[in-house]
Amino acid sequence: MGKAGTNSTDTPVDATTGVVATSTTKATAIKPQSAGRQLEAEKQKHKIRREKARSAAAKRGKKRLIYSGPYVPGGMLVPGSIYATIPKHCRRMVDALPELKKLFVDAKQYAEFKASLNVQGSEAHRIYGLVVASIKKGVLKDVGK
Numbered sequence: 001m002g003k004a005g006t007n008s009t010d011t012p013v014d015a016t017t018g019v020v021a022t023s024t025t026k027a028t029a030i031k032p033q034s035a036g037r038q039l040e041a042e043k044q045k046h047k048i049r050r051e052k053a054r055s056a057a058a059k060r061g062k063k064r065l066i067y068s069g070p071y072v073p074g075g076m077l078v079p080g081s082i083y084a085t086i087p088k089h090c091r092r093m094v095d096a097l098p099e100l101k102k103l104f105v106d107a108k109q110y111a112e113f114k115a116s117l118n119v120q121g122s123e124a125h126r127i128y129g130l131v132v133a134s135i136k137k138g139v140l141k142d143v144g145k
Contacts, residue, residue, distance in 0.1 A: 066110045068117070068124075069103035070132050072140060082107070096143045097134050099127050 067081045077090060077100075086094060086104055094101045105113045116124040134140065 064107040065104040066107055067103060068105045068110065068113055069100060069128060070135060072135060076140075092143045093140050097131065097139055099130050099134075102127050103131060 063084070065083045065085065067077050067079060067083070069077065069079065071078060072093070076093065083104070086101065090100070113124055116122040117128055119125055
């Protein structure tokens with residue numbers, strides 16, 4: 001064993017391997033039990049921050065727009081992305097393809113809109129298909145750059 005030390009219960013510990021020396025010949029490794037607790041605490045902090053941000057945005061009356069369209073090559077638009085307004089980097093794309101603007105949906109209407117994407121003949125389905133076809137044709141190829 002390497003240089004020995006002690007842990008919080010004054011049990012001898014190998015400093016290089018983190019192995020606890022016991023009264024028997026077997027040695028057991030120290031388990032980072034607090035790592036799981038720290039991860040849970042971090043998740044809880046992030047959850048609280050998100051809730052505060054949502055409530056603050058609601059108090060200010062700001063909308064949250066969720067992009068419900070297809071992936072735009074180059075990562076310019078990713079489905080499910082949330083914005084306060086249509087982002088600046090997308091305005092030229094919206095100018096080139098106005099239907100794209102209709103795929104930025106208010107968060108309160110997102111579930112309903114997402115369900116209507118699968119209904120053939122719905123306005124959402126038609127717009128989505130038109131945007132997909134335009135992307136395949138290369139309408140947005142050089143617009144986002």
